[in-house]
Every structure is written in structure tokens, then in C-alpha cells.
Amino acid sequence: MSKYDSYFLMKAEEVPDYVKEKLTYFDADARLECKEIGDGNLNYVFRVKDPASGKTIIVKQAGEALRISAEMHVSTDRGRIEAKILGIQDSYAPGLVPKVYLYDGTMCAMVMEDMIGHTMMRTGLLKHETYPEFADHVTTFMVNSLLRTTDVVLGHKEKKELVKSFINPDLCEISEDLVYSEPFIDYNHRNNVFPPNAEFVKKELYEDQALHLEAAKLKFEFMNNAQSLIHGDLHTGSVFINKEHTYIFDPEFAFFGPMGYDIGNVIANMFFAWCNGDATIEDEKEKEEFSGWCLSTISDIVDLFIEKYNKVFDKHVTETMAKVPGFKEWYLEGILSDTAGVAGLESIRRTVGMANVIDITTIPNEEKRARAEKIVISLAKNYIMNRRSFRSGADYLNAIKEAIGKFESR
Numbered sequence: 001m002s003k004y005d006s007y008f009l010m011k012a013e014e015v016p017d018y019v020k021e022k023l024t025y026f027d028a029d030a031r032l033e034c035k036e037i038g039d040g041n042l043n044y045v046f047r048v049k050d051p052a053s054g055k056t057i058i059v060k061q062a063g064e065a066l067r068i069s070a071e072m073h074v075s076t077d078r079g080r081i082e083a084k085i086l087g088i089q090d091s092y093a094p095g096l097v098p099k100v101y102l103y104d105g106t107m108c109a110m111v112m113e114d115m116i117g118h119t120m121m122r123t124g125l126l127k128h129e130t131y132p133e134f135a136d137h138v139t140t141f142m143v144n145s146l147l148r149t150t151d152v153v154l155g156h157k158e159k160k161e162l163v164k165s166f167i168n169p170d171l172c173e174i175s176e177d178l179v180y181s182e183p184f185i186d187y188n189h190r191n192n193v194f195p196p197n198a199e200f201v202k203k204e205l206y207e208d209q210a211l212h213l214e215a216a217k218l219k220f221e222f223m224n225n226a227q228s229l230i231h232g233d234l235h236t237g238s239v240f241i242n243k244e245h246t247y248i249f250d251p252e253f254a255f256f257g258p259m260g261y262d263i264g265n266v267i268a269n270m271f272f273a274w275c276n277g278d279a280t281i282e283d284e285k286e287k288e289e290f291s292g293w294c295l296s297t298i299s300d301i302v303d304l305f306i307e308k309y310n311k312v313f314d315k316h317v318t319e320t321m322a323k324v325p326g327f328k329e330w331y332l333e334g335i336l337s338d339t340a341g342v343a344g345l346e347s348i349r350r351t352v353g354m355a356n357v358i359d360i361t362t363i364p365n366e367e368k369r370a371r372a373e374k375i376v377i378s379l380a381k382n383y384i385m386n387r388r389s390f391r392s393g394a395d396y397l398n399a400i401k402e403a404i405g406k407f408e409s410r
Contacts (some may be wrong), residue, residue, distance in 0.1 A: 004107055007076070012036045015046045015059050022102055023111060025057055026050050042074070042252065047114060056114040058098075061107065062252075074170040076108035081168055082252040083110045085229065089251070092144040096137060098249055115247045118240035125236055125273040126359065128281060130293045135300035137246035138239075138266055143308040146259040149229035152313065152322045152331070163226050168255040171232070172223070175253065180219035183349045184212050190354045196370045201352050204377055214384050218341045226256035234262040235269040235346070260338025263305060267339065267396065268346035268380075270298045272359035274400075275376060279368040295400060299393025302339075306332065306392070333388075340390035344383030347376050371407050379403035 004018055016032035019025065026032060030050040038045030038060075046059040062079040083103035090097050098113040121131070151159055182188055184205055193201050205211065231238070232253030240247040274294035281287035313328050321327065350357040351373050360376070363369035382399050383390065390396060 004104070007107055009044065009063055010046075010059075010061055010107070010109070012046055016048055018107070018109070019048050019057060019059060019111065022104065023057075025101065025111075026055060027053070042078070056116060057101070058112050058114045059109055060112065061109040074174070078168065078171055078252040079103065079108045079110055080105060081166060081254055082250070084165070085231075085251045085254040086112070086249070088149070088229065089141070089145045089231075089248070092148050093141045096141045096246060096248055098247055112249075115240040115249070118242050118245065118247055120237060121239035121241045122236040122269075122273075122359070124241065126276060126362070128277050128286070128290045130290060131241050131243060131246075132293075133244060134239075134241060134246060135297045135304055138248070139301055139304040139308055141246075141248050142234075142259075142262055142266075143305060143312050146228045146230065146262060147309060147312050148316055149256075150227055150259070152319050153316045155318070162229065163256045166229060166255045168232075168253065171253045172255055172257075175232070176219060176223065178353050178355060179345050179349045180215055180222060183345075183351075183353045184208075184215050191352050192354065192356050193352050194370060194373055196366060197373050200374055200377070204381065205348065205352065208381075211381060211384065214341070214387075215345065218338075218345060218384070221258055221338065221341075222261065225258045228256065228259045229254060230257045230259065231262050232257070234265045236266075236273065258338045258342075259335050260340075261342050263301070263335070263339040264342025264344075264383075265346050266301060267298055267343040268350070269357070269359075270294055270301070271347065271376065271379070271400065272350065272357050275372040276359040276363060279363045279365065279372050295397060298400070299397050302336075302390075302393040302396060306336075309335075333391075336391055337387045340383045340387035344380035344387070347380035347383070351376050351380075374407050375403050378406055 002021060004021065010018060012034045015034045019032065020028070027050070030052065032048050032050055034046050034048045036044060037047050042062070044061045044063060047056055048059060049056045060079070062076040064076060080103060083100050086097050086100050090099065098115055100110060100112045102111040124131070147153065149159070149162070177188070182191060186206070231248070231251040232255060233250060234248065238248060238250040240249065271294070274291055277287060277290040277294065281290060309332060310328070317323055322331070349355070351360060360369065360372055363372060379399060382403065390399070
């Protein structure tokens with residue numbers, strides 16, 4: 001009889017014994033150390049280390065309540081979903097996700113590769129580090145993990161079985177509320193609005209009925225378009241990175257939804273990095289270099305995705321009707337439209353919603369923070385309202401330049 005035969009939320013001091021019982025990763029006589037390192041909203045993440053050998057491993061356990069709110073409960077089945085999707089993603093984009101060594105359905109715990117030598121991307125971006133390979137790596141990951149899990153490539157029965165196994169209603173509900181609804185109509189009264197921008201938010205978001213309509217359309221697209229096995233929360237906090245390599249992890253929000261949801265999230269979060277650099281870097285040359293890299297990365301993500309999409313589509317398409325001339329282009333148009341819409345939604349919800357992004361909230365100068373938020377919201381509205389016109393990296397750069405120009409510092 002093991003103490004791990006029934007679920008309980010582990011403390012750091014209990015995790016080394018758990019790892020020893022479940023795996024032979026460490027020597028039997030190793031004196032293991034453990035530290036809780038999670039900084040997300042949902043799970044508990046532990047690093048287990050053998051100081052003698054230097055070997056490390058990660059244990060991630062799903063709690064029954066959100067760390068940001070004890071009143072918000074979600075299914076611990078999200079851990080199974082995460083472990084399973086990491087295996088699928090690794091088969092399509094090998095080397096770009098961490099290896100999973102074990103998933104324990106009783107303890108709702110996953111044991112996985114420690115992404116040693118890498119930094120959480122958001123942390124690095126807040127230090128204004130640049131990552132020259134990121135656009136290439138993330139687009140390789142997205143094109144392969146997304147397009148190759150659509151009906152364009154997968155057999156229809158195989159795909160439908162996968163859709164069934166990735167039903168994720170609790171975490172989808174979080175996205176439906178926090179991304180698609182509450183930033184526009186604060187019916188749960190849990191938005192976090194920066195007081196100097198309260199009137200701006202009221203006018204530009206809460207009172208804009210045309211914007212509400214487009215957000216509603218995008219919400220129903222998210223809920224009903226089981227297009228592809230998406231990561232579901234692909235932002236710079238879900239990336240571990242260094243100058244040469246990228247790991248994408250934390251896909252517990254995964255389900256079958258619109259491909260553009262992942263791509264748009266990445267684009268929005270790269271612009272948050274621009275906002276922080278623009279507001280906080282004092283040296284003009286350093287600011288120009290970091291800000292320029294952020295913007296060129298946004299443009300490259302769009303253009304590289306399109307380039308790789310065309311190649312992967314041609315190589316892996318199996319559906320007979322998807323081979324009809326013109327279908328590939330039509331399918332891409334829908335993806336790009338969704339991408340722009342989601343870039344707008346993620347931008348707005350991370351600025352005024354329940355889960356603000358620290359790239360913005362840590363800007364110390366109130367006036368500069370207020371300006372950054374206004375730029376983000378103005379740009380986001382353009383993304384949403386004119387989403388069908390965003391077809392290239394240049395379209396994003398032009399829209400960004402226009403939004404910045406509206407709020408030039410005096």
C-alpha cells in the first residue's frame with residue numbers, strides 16, 4: 001500500500017520520495033532536494049535535484065482549485081491532457097517540447113524533462129534579452145503541431161477520436177470568460193483596470209457595441225471550430241528559451257479549436273515585450289535594438305508561418321477535397337483572420353482583464369504605462385475589427401506604427 005494510491009496535494013518535502021517510488025531516474029541512495037518553482041495560476045511545479053550528480057527532473061501536479069482564486073475549481077484531468085498533448089507535439093515537432101517520463105492519473109502529476117539551461121521567455125524579455133531563433137522555432141512548432149492535426153492531414157475518424165479525448169470544458173470555460181467576454185462586459189466584476197485609463201477603457205471597450213459583436217463572433221468561432229489540436233495558452237510564459245533553442249510547454253488548455261488562437265497569442269505577447277522595452281529602456285540605442293527585434297519578430301512569425309504552412313500543406317495533405325485548387329489559399333485566409341482577431345483579444349484581456357500581464361503592470365512610470373495600455377487597446381481593436389485585412393507581417397507592422405502614432409509621447 002502506497003501513500004500515493006489516493007490523491008493529495010504534495011508539499012515540496014514529499015516530492016523526492018514520490019519520484020523515487022515512481023521512477024528509477026535517480027540512484028536509489030541519492031539524497032534528493034526539492035523546491036517549488038511554479039509561478040502560474042493553476043498548478044504546482046517542483047524541481048527535484050540530486051546535488052551529487054547534478055541531475056534534475058520536474059514534477060508538475062494539478063491542484064483542484066486555481067492558485068489565483070480558491071473559489072475557481074477546475075478538473076484535474078487537465079494533467080492527463082497536458083501529458084498526452086506533449087507526446088503528440090513531440091511527434092510532430094521533435095525537440096521543441098520537453099520529454100514526459102510519467103503521467104500518474106491518481107496523483108494528477110506529470111514527471112518531465114527539466115528544461116535546464118533555458119529561461120522562461122517572459123522573464124528574459126523583461127530583462128530585454130533577444131532570441132534570434134525564436135520566430136523560426138515557434139513557427140516550425142505551430143505549423144507542424146497545428147496543421148498536421150487538422151482534417152486536412154489526419155484521417156477523419158482518427159481526428160474525431162482525438163477530439164473526444166481532448167474535451168477540456170473547464171479550461172475552455174476560463175478562456176471563454178476571461179478572453180472573449182469579461183474584457184468587454186465585466187459581468188463578473190473581476191477585471192483589473194488601471195485607474196488612469198478607466199474612462200478610456202469605458203469608452204473604447206465597455207461602450208463599443210460594434211466591438212462586442214465582433215468579439216461575440218470570435219467567441220463562437222472558438223467554441224465551435226474544432227479545427228486543430230491547439231496549445232490553448234501559447235504565450236511567452238509558456239516558452240523556455242536560450243539563444244539557440246526553444247522549448248514550448250504548459251499546454252494544459254489544449255483542445256481542438258481554431259489554429260489562429262495559438263498564433264495570435266504569440267503575436268500579442270511579443271508586442272507586450274515591445275511595450276515594456278519602449279517604456280523602461282533609457283539608453284536610446286538599446287531601446288531601438290530591443291524594440292526593433294520585437295517588431296521584426298512579430299513580422300517574421302506571420303511570414304514564416306505562411307511560408308511553412310504552404311510547404312507542410314503540400315507535403316502532408318491527405319483529404320481529397322483539400323487538394324482542390326484554391327482550397328489551400330482559402331483555408332489559410334481563415335487561419336490568418338482568426339490570428340489577427342485573437343491577437344486583439346489576448347491584447348485586451350491581458351490589459352484590462354482578470355489576469356494582467358507583467359510586461360505592462362511592471363512599467364513603473366504611470367504615464368508611460370497608461371500610454372502603453374492605450375496603444376495596446378487601440379491596436380487590438382484594429383486587429384479585431386479589420387482582422388480579414390491582416391495577411392502579412394507588413395500588415396502588422398503598419399498597424400503597430402499607426403497605433404503608436406496615435407499616442408506619441410509629448
